Amino acid sequence: MSHLSQKIAEFVLGELSPTDAADAQQHLAGCSDCRIEVEAFRRTHLYLKTSIDAEPPRRIIFEAEKRSIMWRWLVPIGAAAAVVLAAWIAAPVHVRWTDSQITIAFGQVPEVPPAPVVMPQALAQPVDYDRIISALRQEQLEWLRNELNRRDVGLRREIRRLDGSLAYLDNMQRVIYRDTIDNASSIQLLARNQPQE
Amino acid sequence: LKLGRINPVNDRKVIERVLKGDTEAFNLLVRQWEKPLFNFIFRMIGDRDEAMDLCQESFMKAYRELGTLKDRDRFSAWLYRIAHNTCYSRLRRDAGKTFVELQPETGEVRMPIVNRLAVETALGHLPEDQREVVILKVFHSLKFDEIAAIQDAPVSTVKSRLYMGFDKLRSILG
Numbered sequence: 274m275s276h277l278s279q280k281i282a283e284f285v286l287g288e289l290s291p292t293d294a295a296d297a298q299q300h301l302a303g304c305s306d307c308r309i310e311v312e313a314f315r316r317t318h319l320y321l322k323t324s325i326d327a328e329p330p331r332r333i334i335f336e337a338e339k340r341s342i343m344w345r346w347l348v349p350i351g352a353a354a355a356v357v358l359a360a361w362i363a364a365p366v367h368v369r370w371t372d373s374q375i376t377i378a379f380g381q382v383p384e385v386p387p388a389p390v391v392m393p394q395a396l397a398q399p400v401d402y403d404r405i406i407s408a409l410r411q412e413q414l415e416w417l418r419n420e421l422n423r424r425d426v427g428l429r430r431e432i433r434r435l436d437g438s439l440a441y442l443d444n445m446q447r448v449i450y451r452d453t454i455d456n457a458s459s460i461q462l463l464a465r466n467q468p469q470e
Numbered sequence: 471l472k473l474g475r476i477n478p479v480n481d482r483k484v485i486e487r488v489l490k491g492d493t494e495a496f497n498l499l500v501r502q503w504e505k506p507l508f509n510f511i512f513r514m515i516g517d518r519d520e521a522m523d524l525c526q527e528s529f530m531k532a533y534r535e536l537g538t539l540k541d542r543d544r545f546s547a548w549l550y551r552i553a554h555n556t557c558y559s560r561l562r563r564d565a566g567k568t569f570v571e572l573q574p575e576t577g578e579v580r581m582p583i584v585n586r587l588a589v590e591t592a593l594g595h596l597p598e599d600q601r602e603v604v605i606l607k608v609f610h611s612l613k614f615d616e617i618a619a620i621q622d623a624p625v626s627t628v629k630s631r632l633y634m635g636f637d638k639l640r641s642i643l644g
Contacts (some may be wrong), residue, residue, distance in 0.1 A: 279629050282607070283614075314633045317640045329508040330518055332527050335496045335533065354554035430519055 276300075277307045281314050474636050481545040488536060496533055503546060504529075506554055506610060513605045514557045516594055524560060529551040550612075554602065561598055592642040600635035603628055 275299055283289045284297045301308055479498045487495040507528060512521035531552050539548050583618050599621065606612045606620065618625045 279626075279633070282629070282632055286607075287612075288613070312641055315637060317636050317643065318583070318608060320643050321589055321604070321639070323585040325586065325607075326505065326509045326609070327512055327518070327524065329504055333500050333504060333529055335529075368601065431600050445500055464505070 276304065277311065281307075282312055285311060285315050285318060481585055482542040484572070484634060485536060485539065485542045487643070488533075494535075496634070499532075499545070500529055500554060503549055510555055510605060510610060511557055513590065513593055513609065514598070515560065515591040516590060516637060520560070520563065524553070524556050528556045547619060549617075550606070552611075553619050557602075592639050595642060596638055598636050599623075600631045603631040604639070607632055608617060 277300065280289065280293070280297060289297060301311065323421060338426075436470065480504055481502075482513060484495050484498045488499075504525065508521060508525045511524045512518060513526070515521050515524065528549065532549055535552075539545065541548075554603055561602060593604065596604065602621065602636045606617045607614075612620075614628050618628045
């Protein structure tokens, strides 16, 4: 059998078939290069596994969208409107309002003298630029406010992270300082106990 | 996938419930996969808060696109693929920046913290593709073909990435 090379991971992690694993064992018995490689892989793998999983800082929960009260009323009202509309379409009913008098006709459409056609006059509407500018400005201000808030949150998070790092380094420095003092004391003690030449 | 689970739920059955309109059933999938997914992203990105945001984003995408999942028995692999895409788009955006979590944690003995920091720092020195393979293999016990599907790369490439990553980690961690 050739060197394990690309099979080292599967061998160490127990993913080889029994036959392949037996072959690999046999090869390892006579190949010191592969033994060194396998040992190195195993050591690194073990070291990595000492890094335990972290707990998520918060939980994710999905909630079903709640129907509003308005929707609760809209559904029956909509259904009733649909029934009326269906009846209207199925049996032709004609309603006319002329000279303060209402005429309701079923079936045949009553003859109506054509009303004189009055063309609507186009009225020149002035463009309200002030309102448009004000709306745009409001929109920009809103965007700017949100953007500043977002960045502020990011900065605060970064500060918290750096504070954490500083505290950690500070602690490490104290530990190293204490170890140095301990070591110095030990060296002095050893020197003192050393038999004089 | 051999991921540590407590009272595992049947992903397929839950997915069917969600697709029938039971939105809150999706929480069962979240509860099952939240921690592994968070840790995968955390080790990829190196920042706890950012990782939580990306984890949430990945679940949102999964929820929105659940109907497009063809093989419902492979939900976790699909979810990791979504998390992979989410991480990579964030890493592309933040190219050039490096995140190394150094926040001390109280209530734990010193050794695990130092080890964790050393491992996280060492992982941060690997290129993203190698780091991802190492994380998915070592911490999530995924098979090479599953990682290949997530990275959209041949199995041989995935293996090479693992060995190259391990070589670098060995030189850093000693």
